[in-house]
Amino acid sequence: MKTIKTEVAVIGGGTAGMTAYRAASSGGKKTVLIEGNQFGTTCARVGCMPSKLLISAADAAHAVREAAPFGVQAGELKIDGRAVMARVRSERDRFVGFVTEAVDDYPAEDKLHGYARFLSPTRLQVDEHTIVETERVVIATGSSPIVPEEWRAGSRVITSDDVFYWDDLPTSIAIAGAGVIGLELGQALHRLGVRVTIFGRGGSVAQLGDPEVLTVARKVLKDELDLRFDTKVVKVEQHGEQVTVTSEHKNGESRTEHFDFLLSAIGRKPNLDQLGLEHTGLVRDHHGVPVFNKYTMQCGDSAIFIGGDADDERPLLPEAADQGRIAGDNAARYPDVRPGLRRTPLGIAFTDPQIATAGASYKELCESHPGRFAVAQVSFENQGRSRVMLQNKGLLRVYAEYRSGRFLGAEMIAPRGEHIGHLLAWAAQAGLSVSAMLDMPFYHPVVEEGVRTALRHLAHELANEPKHDDPCVDCTPAP
């Protein structure tokens, strides 16, 4: 076994690990980046990019199918599954290539291949070949899809990782989980002609928490998809080239159906199990994640930092990049750690209509501002531009604080939700009041006019604050 010495060791060479490596190196510290698998990142290889490539193919098919009401006859729709997957894989490989080129530029002595685990807070073992003695560590090990043990019935039970290595589209697929992955992939595959059934254990839809938006989202998605809420997958068996899925609705009704695949999309868990965290002395939460400061990414007051999906705070690409940068920067500065820039939360599910959340969520506000925030909404059913495009489905709900009039957040299922989400997240981060937002320009005819309608209603609601006897601890202090 070889022993090497370094000042900072970064475990995991994905997005968070790469930004941590660059920040720690720029901070003047000798840094080693340890990767157990391939470089290229989850986002580029089996995450954000290939999923959006598949969705873009589905959008093209959908546009052809939906052309007739505009007076456009597109002829018989043919989907060449092999061509769809060939483009997904080749464009994906291009994105992965950009990442690996960046890693190729890192000095060879800064990279170590193998799985790292802690022997002590400052000693790591990498596979069976190297001991790394280090002053500081960044944990950036990412996350993995969850597949319950009882579903592991053979090669026909898959995760999102497998989808992006297909050569052709299957005929049918069952998807467990109506989260972001289940809905993005489920709708895309449905639009590409695959028979898709999505099982939602309860009634949740992607990252939504606002009950009104949830109701509309459930209806809009159910109108298009075979999406079964309150239905659990209770038995999974592989028979030859097919998987047999038995599901049970909460009313007790049970069904057994056959599919080419069952995709487990019931969430992801941080890759921490095999890391030897028990040798670090770190305090961990009930999910086993080290307790960390979300502004410094420091675990307790130790020289160990964490970032990206590994910390399970906001498992999204822009957050992994930010958290990795802060973790690497502070690993270099340790013990003089400083808070880094954490941005206003923004989440976008690339369904159609898109599902977006910006700023504080409805559930968070019910906790932090009970009775202290006003709510208003707009439906996109009769919104001018949305109707012009025949995309007039969805609901936007906006939240603002009584007294200060500060805009707090929004949840939506909406046409062009990715853009509305950005606009509203920027307003929340800038601390704009609703009246300041209404002073901004709105063009015509645009979906943002729907946002203006919601904000006008919100301004009206703000003027009708209910009476309170007790002070609001988390509200903006009066000027």
Ligand SMILES: Cc1cc2nc3c(=O)[nH]c(=O)nc-3n(C[C@H](O)[C@H](O)[C@H](O)COP(=O)(O)OP(=O)(O)OC[C@H]3O[C@@H](n4cnc5c(N)ncnc54)[C@H](O)[C@@H]3O)c2cc1C
């Ligand atoms: C299907 C899908 C679609 C997605 N779409 C989006 C999207 O549209 N927008 C968005 O913002 N986010 C999206 N995400 C989420 C996003 O991809 C992740 O949040 C992000 O990639 C996490 O980056 P990371 O650096 O934490 O992890 P990763 O990129 O997974 O890096 C972790 C690395 O650590 C390595 N590793 C693990 N354990 C060890 C060890 N012990 N020793 C050494 N190396 C180790 C792994 O091999 C891996 O390379 C999507 C995710 C999925 C799965």
Ligand SMILES: NC(=O)c1ccc[n+]([C@@H]2O[C@H](COP(=O)([O-])OP(=O)(O)OC[C@H]3O[C@@H](n4cnc5c(N)ncnc54)[C@H](O)[C@@H]3O)[C@@H](O)[C@H]2O)c1
């Ligand atoms: N557009 C994006 O930004 C994007 C896209 C894909 C993935 N991601 C990231 O990847 C993460 C993981 O995605 P995901 O969709 O796997 O997880 P998720 O947490 O978004 O959704 C999982 C869903 O599965 C349900 N579930 C849990 N156990 C179940 C069971 N036994 N049977 C049926 N349903 C069950 C949960 O209630 C939840 O609704 C997301 O949280 C997100 O951070 C982001």
